[in-house]
Structures are given as structure tokens and as C-alpha cells.
Amino acid sequence: xxxxxxxxxxxxxxxxxxxxxxxxxxxxxxxxxxxxxxxxxxxxxxxxxxxxxxxxxxxxxxxxxxxxxxxxxxxxxxxxxxxxxxxxxxxxxxxxxxxxxxxxxxxxxxxxxxxxxxxxxxxxxxxxxxxxxxxxxxxxxxxxxxxxxxxxxxxxxxxxxxxxxxxxxxxxxxxxxxxxxxxxxxxxxxxxxxxxxxxxxxxxxxxxxxxxxxxxxxxxxxxxxxxxxxxxxxxxxxxxxxxxxxxxxxxxxxxxxxxxxxxxxxxxxxxxxxxxxxxxxxxxxxxxxxxxxxxxxxxxxxxxxxxxxxxxxxxxxxxxxxxxxxxxxxxxxxxxxxxxxxxxxxxxxxxxxxxxxxxxxxxxxxxxxxxxxxxxxxxxxxxxxxxxxxxxxxxxxxxxxxxxxxxxxxxxxxxxxxxxxxxxxxxxxxxxxxxxxxxxxxxxxxxxxxxxxxxxx
Ligand SMILES: Cc1cc2nc3c(=O)[nH]c(=O)nc-3n(C[C@H](O)[C@H](O)[C@H](O)COP(=O)(O)OP(=O)(O)OC[C@H]3O[C@@H](n4cnc5c(N)ncnc54)[C@H](O)[C@@H]3O)c2cc1C
Numbered sequence: 001x002x003x004x005x006x007x008x009x010x011x012x013x014x015x016x017x018x019x020x021x022x023x024x025x026x027x028x029x030x031x032x033x034x035x036x037x038x039x040x041x042x043x044x045x046x047x048x049x050x051x052x053x054x055x056x057x058x059x060x061x062x063x064x065x066x067x068x069x070x071x072x073x074x075x076x077x078x079x080x081x082x083x084x085x086x087x088x089x090x091x092x093x094x095x096x097x098x099x100x101x102x103x104x105x106x107x108x109x110x111x112x113x114x115x116x117x118x119x120x121x122x123x124x125x126x127x128x129x130x131x132x133x134x135x136x137x138x139x140x141x142x143x144x145x146x147x148x149x150x151x152x153x154x155x156x157x158x159x160x161x162x163x164x165x166x167x168x169x170x171x172x173x174x175x176x177x178x179x180x181x182x183x184x185x186x187x188x189x190x191x192x193x194x195x196x197x198x199x200x201x202x203x204x205x206x207x208x209x210x211x212x213x214x215x216x217x218x219x220x221x222x223x224x225x226x227x228x229x230x231x232x233x234x235x236x237x238x239x240x241x242x243x244x245x246x247x248x249x250x251x252x253x254x255x256x257x258x259x260x261x262x263x264x265x266x267x268x269x270x271x272x273x274x275x276x277x278x279x280x281x282x283x284x285x286x287x288x289x290x291x292x293x294x295x296x297x298x299x300x301x302x303x304x305x306x307x308x309x310x311x312x313x314x315x316x317x318x319x320x321x322x323x324x325x326x327x328x329x330x331x332x333x334x335x336x337x338x339x340x341x342x343x344x345x346x347x348x349x350x351x352x353x354x355x356x357x358x359x360x361x362x363x364x365x366x367x368x369x370x371x372x373x374x375x376x377x378x379x380x381x382x383x384x385x386x387x388x389x390x391x392x393x394x395x396x397x398x399x400x401x402x403x404x405x406x407x408x409x410x411x412x413x414x415x416x417x418x419x420x421x422x423x424x425x426x427x428x429x430x431x432x433x434x435x436x437x438x439x440x441x442x443x444x445x446x447x448x449x450x451x452x453x454x455x456x457x
Contacts, residue, residue, distance in 0.1 A: 006034065017420070018436050022156045026447060032118070035122045038111075044108070060103055128148060135389070155417070159422060174366075175365075189362040191217070191363055195220050225318065238279075251287070335356050390407045399426075405439065
């Protein structure tokens with residue numbers, strides 16, 4: 001690897017949770033002479049897709065006890081919450097759940113502290129979309145949409161959750177993350193949400209928060225709703241054998257037996273699912289590729305609704321909607337959409353039925369979740385793929401990367417690291433705060449070691 005100028009910054013691309021924490025950890029780990037350039041295309045730093053919301057009904061889906069930004073200070077967020085006296089915090093028998101906007105404020109506050117720490121302007125904020133990394137010397141020239149060019153020693157790609165494929169195609173389709181674009185909704189025509197997971201739960205809250213009082217229909221292939229958090233004792237991670245990991249069916253059988261043993265001991269299935277967390281990546285890596293593929297095609301929705309659970313107040317709001325008949329959750333497929341001037345006619349085939357039904361809706365909200373790298377239209381990722389600096393990882397879910405978080409491309413490795421949801425596929429547990437906070441600290445150590453070696457060369 002080429003030697004590198006000791007005064008060039010390390011760039012961090014994206015200032016959601018991953019990029020914010022990577023920048024904070026880099027500032028703590030790199031020598032004081034090395035600046036950090038944190039680039040974010042959205043208006044706000046330290047929020048990202050998950051924590052930009054200001055809606056009080058959008059609650060964190062993890063307990064406050066699990067949301068510290070630092071793994072070596074596990075009570076950091078809870079202590080901040082207590083000191084802040086933040087509004088909208090919900091205390092339930094299953095734990096404390098804060099609004100996601102409050103968590104965004106916590107991250108912004110950490111960033112503000114990092115900006116003013118040690119009296120040195122080492123953290124530079126660039127409020128622009130990064131469009132390219134042009135290899136130069138041992139590092140890159142980072143280019144932005146607004147025409148800026150910054151020479152950098154290396155970069156950490158923290159671009160996070162990718163936009164979905166933009167389906168179903170309809171002029172009435174609206175992005176659930178852009179509520180300002182919902183327009184004026186009329187109570188007499190239903191709204192269709194495609195997807196029945198956590199994003200659907202949020203979208204229902206957003207619609208009601210905007211005063212929409214009409215009927216909401218949510219559809220997904222299986223119509224599965226996320227489970228709710230409940231108090232659950234921890235159950236130890238199972239000692240998995242080679243036989244357990246030989247196939248998906250062997251693994252599922254083993255986990256079912258584990259759940260039965262837990263139940264016999266008075267422990268809820270949630271304790272077993274949570275207990276798997278430390279070994280989930282090991283399981284993912286150990287399963288043969290065809291079995292991982294089977295998991296993605298058949299089992300993933302079931303895993304997701306058990307693993308990614310809702311805060312009790314959010315689940316209660318959905319239960320009440322269903323009981324009132326103001327929300328209908330359907331299992332089925334969309335067969336066709338015919339756009340009319342003021343509405344769309346959606347043809348749905350309910351699961352297990354032979355006759356499709358037509359549904360007139362005034363808008364369609366795509367809550368099917370996060371896009372895959374292999375299908376992304378993201379200009380930066382497409383540019384980096386064209387340059388051979390990155391490539392899609394297993395199953396095209398995220399980017400390919402080594403165990404040292406270094407992005408793998410078709411040309412030799414550069415000083416480009418990645419973390420967070422972009423690692424989906426290489427890792428399985430990489431999208432939530434407890435995973436990303438560890439990755440951010442590890443990436444910072446690895447970048448520091450790499451630069452130290454290069455400076456010594
Ligand atoms: C709605 C939602 C709720 C969630 N709730 C929780 C929760 O309660 N608890 C939990 O642990 N996890 C939760 N998650 C998981 C979440 O993925 C992680 O907690 C974390 O927020 C991921 O952060 P990120 O920075 O990797 O991604 P993102 O939040 O997607 O942030 C990426 C950032 O990069 C910026 N960016 C992208 N490309 C560029 C570019 N080219 N130039 C400049 N900037 C760029 C984007 O604008 C964005 O701000 C939630 C996820 C979602 C989507």
C-alpha cells in the first residue's frame with residue numbers, strides 16, 4: 001500500500017448512526033494531526049433515515065437499555081435520557097422506548113460535542129452528496145454533487161439503508177419516508193401500504209398523525225405483522241453442532257427444540273431469539289450458500305417478525321386499528337395496477353384464493369423496506385462499482401468486504417472501509433445500533449493501524 005500524507009483527512013460518507021459513530025470513533029483513535037471529513041447529503045447530520053423523524057409515535061424498536069452509542073458505556077443513552085428529561089418516552093413492562101427523533105437529538109448532541117472537543121477543528125462537516133472517489137496516490141479525491149473536490153487519505157462508506165427498487169410502478173406511489181409529499185388525503189378512499197413490517201407500523205402512525213381518518217389496507221405476501229416486545233428472560237446461545245448447521249431444516253429443528261426447552265423452563269421464545277444474537281453471524285457464515293439462499297427466499301419474513309419487534313405502544317396502536325376495522329392487513333400479491341386520474345385500481349390476489357379483487361386507492365405507500373446493492377440506482381455506489389472499488393457481496397444484499405471491513409472490489413483494495421447496513425450479506429446482524437456501535441469502534445482501530453503502517457513505510 002502506498003505511503004500517505006499524514007495531514008490528509010479520512011472521509012466518512014454518510015452521517016446517519018453508522019457515519020456519525022465512525023467519525024466520533026475515528027476522532028478518538030487517530031492521531032490529533034489527522035482530520036475527519038464527515039459528508040452528509042441530507043440537511044441534518046447525526047440522524048440518517050431512522051432518526052430524522054420528529055413524529056412522537058415513531059418509537060425506537062429497541063429498548064433504551066440497548067441503544068447506547070458506546071458498547072463500553074452501556075447505560076450512556078439511558079443516562080442521557082434521564083438527564084435530558086426527554087418528552088414522549090414510553091415506560092412499559094417490556095422496557096423503556098424513546099421516540100426515534102429523541103434518539104436523533106442524542107446523536108446530534110454527540111456530534112456537537114465531537115465538533116468542539118479538544119479545541120481543535122479536526123472534524124469538518126461537508127453538507128453535500130458525495131458522487132465519486134477518484135483514486136489518487138494512496139487515497140482518493142472525493143467529489144461532491146456541488147462541485148467540491150477534497151483530497152483524502154481514505155474513506156469510510158457509511159451510506160446506510162438504500163432506497164428500494166421503486167415498486168410497484170404507479171403515479172400514485174409515495175415514499176413513506178417523505179410524508180411532506182403525501183399531499184391532501186381524502187377520508188373516503190383507502191390508502192394502500194405495500195408491506196406489513198415495521199415500516200408499515202410507522203406509516204400508519206404517520207398517516208394518522210397527519211389527520212388521515214380513512215381506511216388503510218396493508219398487504220404483503222404472507223401478511224405477517226411484527227411481534228411485540230415483552231418482558232423475557234435471557235436464554236443462553238445454543239452450542240450448535242456441525243449437524244445443526246448442515247442445513248436450514250436441521251437448524252430450524254434445533255432452534256425449535258431450544259424454544260421448547262426454554263418454554264419448559266418458563267422462558268419465552270423471545271429469550272431464545274435474543275440469545276441467538278451473538279452467534280447469528282457465525283450461523284449465517286456457516287450455513288452452506290444454497291441454504292442461505294433458501295433462508296432468504298422462504299424463512300426471512302418469519303425470522304424478521306420474531307427478531308425485529310415493535311415497542312408495545314406501537315403494537316397496541318396497530319391492534320386497535322385492526323379491531324376498529326380502520327386497518328385491514330392482507331396476505332396476498334399485487335397482480336396489476338391501473339392508474340386513473342385521481343386514484344389507482346389495484347388488483348390483489350389474496351393468498352389461498354383464486355379470484356383477484358380490485359381495490360380503489362388514492363395512494364400507494366411502498367413499505368417493503370430497504371433496497372439491495374445489486375439493484376441500486378445510488379449514483380455513488382454505481383460509480384464506485386464502475387471503478388471496481390466496490391462490488392455486491394453475497395446475494396447482492398450489500399457490499400462485499402473483508403473481515404477487516406475493507407471494501408472488496410474488482411481492482412486491488414484501496415483505503416476504503418464500510419460498515420452498517422451496507423454489510424448485509426457479509427454479516428447478518430449489522431443493521432441495528434448494538435452491532436454498528438461495535439463496528440464503528442473496530443473500523444476506527446483498523447483505519448488507524450493502516451495509516452500508522454503507511455506513515456511508517
Ligand atoms: C425506520 C427505521 C427505524 C429503525 N429503528 C431502529 C431502532 O429503533 N433501533 C436500532 O437499533 N436500529 C433501528 N434501525 C436500524 C438502522 O438501520 C440503524 O439503527 C442505523 O440507523 C443505520 O444507520 P446508517 O447510518 O448506517 O444508515 P442511514 O440511517 O440510512 O444513514 C445513512 C446516511 O448516509 C447519507 N448518505 C448516503 N449516501 C450519501 C452520499 N453519497 N453522500 C452523502 N451522504 C450520503 C444519507 O443521507 C443518510 O443520512 C431502524 C431503521 C429504520 C430504517
